[in-house]
Amino acid sequence: MANIISDETIEYVGILAKLELSEEEREQAKKDMGSMLDYIDQLSELDTTGVEPMSHVFPVNNVFRADEVTNGDDRENILKNAPEEKDGSFVVPRTVE
Amino acid sequence: MSILSLSAVELAAKIKAKEISVLEATQAVFEQIEKREGVLHCYVTLDKEGALATAEKVQKQIDAGELTGPLAGVPVAIKDNMCTKGLLTTCSSKILGNFIPTYTAKAVENLEKAGAIIIGKTNMDEFAMGSTTETSAFGVTKNPWKEEHVPGGSSGGSAAAVAAGECFLALGSDTGGSIRQPASFCGVVGMKPTYGTVSRYGLIAYGSSLDQIGPLTKDVTDCATIMEIIASYDGKDSTSVDRESELAKKAGNKFTDALVNDVKGMRIGIPRDYFGEGLDEEVKTSVLAAAEELKKKGAIVEEFDLSLVDYAIPAYYTIASAEASSNLERFDGIKYGYRTKEFDGLHNMYKKTRSEGFGPEVKRRIMLGSFVLSSGYYDAYYLKALRVKALIKKAFDEAFAKYDVILGPAAPTTAPKLGESLVDPIQMYLGDIYTISVNLAGLPGICLPCGIDSKGLPIGLQLIGDCFEEKKLIQTAYAYEQARGKFQTIVK
Numbered sequence: 068m069a070n071i072i073s074d075e076t077i078e079y080v081g082i083l084a085k086l087e088l089s090e091e092e093r094e095q096a097k098k099d100m101g102s103m104l105d106y107i108d109q110l111s112e113l114d115t116t117g118v119e120p121m122s123h124v125f126p127v128n129n130v131f132r133a134d135e136v137t138n139g140d141d142r143e144n145i146l147k148n149a150p151e152e153k154d155g156s157f158v159v160p161r162t163v164e
Numbered sequence: 165m166s167i168l169s170l171s172a173v174e175l176a177a178k179i180k181a182k183e184i185s186v187l188e189a190t191q192a193v194f195e196q197i198e199k200r201e202g203v204l205h206c207y208v209t210l211d212k213e214g215a216l217a218t219a220e221k222v223q224k225q226i227d228a229g230e231l232t233g234p235l236a237g238v239p240v241a242i243k244d245n246m247c248t249k250g251l252l253t254t255c256s257s258k259i260l261g262n263f264i265p266t267y268t269a270k271a272v273e274n275l276e277k278a279g280a281i282i283i284g285k286t287n288m289d290e291f292a293m294g295s296t297t298e299t300s301a302f303g304v305t306k307n308p309w310k311e312e313h314v315p316g317g318s319s320g321g322s323a324a325a326v327a328a329g330e331c332f333l334a335l336g337s338d339t340g341g342s343i344r345q346p347a348s349f350c351g352v353v354g355m356k357p358t359y360g361t362v363s364r365y366g367l368i369a370y371g372s373s374l375d376q377i378g379p380l381t382k383d384v385t386d387c388a389t390i391m392e393i394i395a396s397y398d399g400k401d402s403t404s405v406d407r408e409s410e411l412a413k414k415a416g417n418k419f420t421d422a423l424v425n426d427v428k429g430m431r432i433g434i435p436r437d438y439f440g441e442g443l444d445e446e447v448k449t450s451v452l453a454a455a456e457e458l459k460k461k462g463a464i465v466e467e468f469d470l471s472l473v474d475y476a477i478p479a480y481y482t483i484a485s486a487e488a489s490s491n492l493e494r495f496d497g498i499k500y501g502y503r504t505k506e507f508d509g510l511h512n513m514y515k516k517t518r519s520e521g522f523g524p525e526v527k528r529r530i531m532l533g534s535f536v537l538s539s540g541y542y543d544a545y546y547l548k549a550l551r552v553k554a555l556i557k558k559a560f561d562e563a564f565a566k567y568d569v570i571l572g573p574a575a576p577t578t579a580p581k582l583g584e585s586l587v588d589p590i591q592m593y594l595g596d597i598y599t600i601s602v603n604l605a606g607l608p609g610i611c612l613p614c615g616i617d618s619k620g621l622p623i624g625l626q627l628i629g630d631c632f633e634e635k636k637l638i639q640t641a642y643a644y645e646q647a648r649g650k651f652q653t654i655v656k
Contacts, residue, residue, distance in 0.1 A: 076535075084489060084534040085496075086527055087515040099528055099589065100535060106590055107478040107536075110548050113555065120550030123373060123403070124359060124557060124606035124631070125411060130402040144266045150503035157498050160510045 070104040072097040167192040168329040172238045172386040179237040186237035190219040193239040196329045204306045206325035208244045209252045210284040222279045234389050236279030241331035243322050244285040247366040256300035257290045259495045259502045259521030269366025271377045271394045278393045286321030290523045292370045296585045299525040313579040316346030322380045323350040329655035333381045339374045341599025344611035348574035348624025351613040353387045354380045358631045359606035360405030363398035369491040371484035374603040384642045388419040415632035422635035427643040428462035433567035435470035444577045450615030450623040451573045457647045476601035482549035489533025557605045564630035574611040578621035610637045613651045
């Protein structure tokens, strides 16, 4: 395996991905990511000098529409999906002291 | 049994002629579900009460002459990653296990307006990540042809439901082959339209630049008919394409106009790269026999080199994982879905919620996506993949300068056995080799059955067209279907 994923890298990616992995999952993730990157490294065989990265297959520009409200007030139903709600708001853990 | 053997279009015609009522059709489907669902598990959620109520309402509208469309009164199934107002929508994930949308996806709304009866939400790979429907948090779906085999994925529940007569047609979504490959494994017709043809509004995003909704049906006529209903320009999807515009070559969406049994002069290219190592002999023989059939009907068939085929999979998994890691950031345990029970502060809540809510394949792709987008690796991996995507698109452009349609298999093998695929992710990803580049290039593709292997499993034929050329695909598929004759049904 060419790509060795360190504990630091997995730790860092876990922070970016907002995932907390168990010891077992971490070891598996290191292995999986290493072999996926080995596989993806095939792409470096291709000379892409001067090729523009293509994020979209069609020539698209920003798409605008008038900012008009077309739906009704659905607060009650939306809040029904919240794990916790209070007084018409989402409840979140305290973030400022 | 006699109702279930009808195609969707045939059923709607009989409903219109008052030979069958909408209620009878809906009840026939639920009876079939009762009989087969215990074993097959095509659905995550069934809405019998809602379906029967809608059936009654639709019947009245048909009787009053208010609903005259070609699918009015037909029972349909929806993949569980499309929002349905008031009806559980889980993406087959624990993290959305209790999510009840407050709005309906545009494609589903179009079907409702046409008088379709929505009977339930079908099982899928979690967040559409997988090729077997085995990554679902709610159990596996079995292949109706052989129950110890997978139905394919990620739209496995939709494909299996159509094949088993548990609905007349279904919607799926296709990010790397997730409609065409299960269609192939279950012996039904599946189409991934040109990117932008069907609105993604209300489709829970996986890889937004690749995702496209499309139908799974019993035959090509049903496919073209439902395509006319679900394709629509939508201001709520910024990547929606107006098919009457110059950009879309004014292709329009009269897909049923292409149901013509004639392929004289149709230029069909067979990529040699699709018939190399890894392709099952029986699949190869069957697909080439289909090409021969089209040749007999007057198509010009020749082999060519497409190139870059091997690079599509690594480019795809880089781009799709990157987009997934961004799209799935919204599942944070605050606005909807699962939240962990015990936590210490906001960030710990996020992390625990997501770690407990997502399954292994989803986590694997979020991790990879976060990595390839991280500073220091973004250029080497993510931008590199987007450059390769440009090269792949160019290779297709060159091919379509010479050919109207590209013909090949949809998958290297027929359906594998349950439990065999998840052991080695890369091996599973390799199974996407013939479908994945179509998504990268935004092209339309259709898969239809062309044979049965010695194990008794269906084989799929894939046709790929240039952007907005769905009609050429439908015409070629229809002509082949006419030559092939009615495909064996496995509605038990």
